[in-house]
Amino acid sequence: MPEYPDVTIYLEALQERIGGATYEGVRLASPFLLRSVNPRPADVAGRKVTGFRRIGKRICIGLEDDAWIVIHLMVAGRFKWDDKPKVKVPGRVGLAGFDFSTGTLILTEASKKKRARLHFCGSTEALEELNPGGKEIFELDRDTFAEMLTAENHTLKRSLTDQRVFSGIGNAYSDEILHRAKLSPVKLSQKLKDDEITRLFEATQTVLEEWTERFRGELKKKGFPKKVTAFRKEMAVHGKYKEPCPVCGDPVQRIRYASNETNYCATCQNGGKLLADRALSRLLKKDWPKTLEELEEYKAARKV
Numbered sequence: 170m171p172e173y174p175d176v177t178i179y180l181e182a183l184q185e186r187i188g189g190a191t192y193e194g195v196r197l198a199s200p201f202l203l204r205s206v207n208p209r210p211a212d213v214a215g216r217k218v219t220g221f222r223r224i225g226k227r228i229c230i231g232l233e234d235d236a237w238i239v240i241h242l243m244v245a246g247r248f249k250w251d252d253k254p255k256v257k258v259p260g261r262v263g264l265a266g267f268d269f270s271t272g273t274l275i276l277t278e279a280s281k282k283k284r285a286r287l288h289f290c291g292s293t294e295a296l297e298e299l300n301p302g303g304k305e306i307f308e309l310d311r312d313t314f315a316e317m318l319t320a321e322n323h324t325l326k327r328s329l330t331d332q333r334v335f336s337g338i339g340n341a342y343s344d345e346i347l348h349r350a351k352l353s354p355v356k357l358s359q360k361l362k363d364d365e366i367t368r369l370f371e372a373t374q375t376v377l378e379e380w381t382e383r384f385r386g387e388l389k390k391k392g393f394p395k396k397v398t399a400f401r402k403e404m405a406v407h408g409k410y411k412e413p414c415p416v417c418g419d420p421v422q423r424i425r426y427a428s429n430e431t432n433y434c435a436t437c438q439n440g441g442k443l444l445a446d447r448a449l450s451r452l453l454k455k456d457w458p459k460t461l462e463e464l465e466e467y468k469a470a471r472k473v
Contacts, residue, residue, distance in 0.1 A: 173337030173342065192267070195287075198263045213236045219232060245284070250273070250274055262277040303333055305337075319359050322358060325361075351437050
């Protein structure tokens with residue numbers, strides 16, 4: 170799912186291409202994409218693009234007379250840009266084509282589960298109704314961050330990814346932030362010491378800033394973002410299960426739940442102790458290895 174760095178770069182790329190352009194209309198290939206019809210898409214055609222906003226992971230395109238086009242890419246939604254007018258929407262993955270006087274913005278979703286969402290809002294007040302309320306990380310000081318983090322006692326993974334608490338952080342960058350801060354993803358927010366809160370605050374800002382700047386560099390070379398993915402070879406732990414941690418060299422571990430997983434380094438983030446994988450630990454029970462050494466012994470025994 171595109172998160173803060175990806176959405177920020179999308180917005181900057183769109184501003185360069187459609188800022189001040191005229192919105193001419195949308196061609197919907199999937200009726201399930203459109204989630205609100207007040208105003209109707211046709212009612213705001215012909216208006217100029219006047220601004221851009223990010224609300225959580227939502228991309229908001231402002232039009233004249235305080236109208237907004239709001240797109241949530243969810244997990245697999247992606248944009249493609251073409252300078253040509255009214256480019257055909259792809260048949261299998263295409264969801265919509267947004268027509269502007271400067272070109273065509275194509276929305277695709279490479280997934281059987283169509284989760285992307287499109288809203289048209291007729292006012293800033295209506296736009297704010299879509300806002301889950303999470304605070305912008307770069308608008309917080311350390312003490313306010315601590316207050317938000319510890320307001321409820323949840324795991325750090327949940328706290329960072331809760332869009333009602335912090336805006337724009339998801340599964341991928343929370344893994345990277347927690348690795349940078351050397352904190353376990355399942356540590357409870359109200360159990361943190363002052364220095365751990367400081368490390369987490371600094372890691373959150375640093376990781377998001379570094380990745381945003383990295384994407385800006387790619388944007389200058391490649392133009393419109395073409396490879397928006399949660400799995401990058403430069404990442405430390407996210408998507409790197411069994412690969413060596415770039416800090417200590419020990420294999421990256423994972424916790425699987427539903428369709429998601431959390432990646433972490435047991436050595437750097439949890440004193441060498443493995444966190445229980447809900448599926449495997451329930452299956453193995455007392456045989457579940459508690460440390461990396463026990464895990465290696467367990468693997469070696471199974472090969473005999």
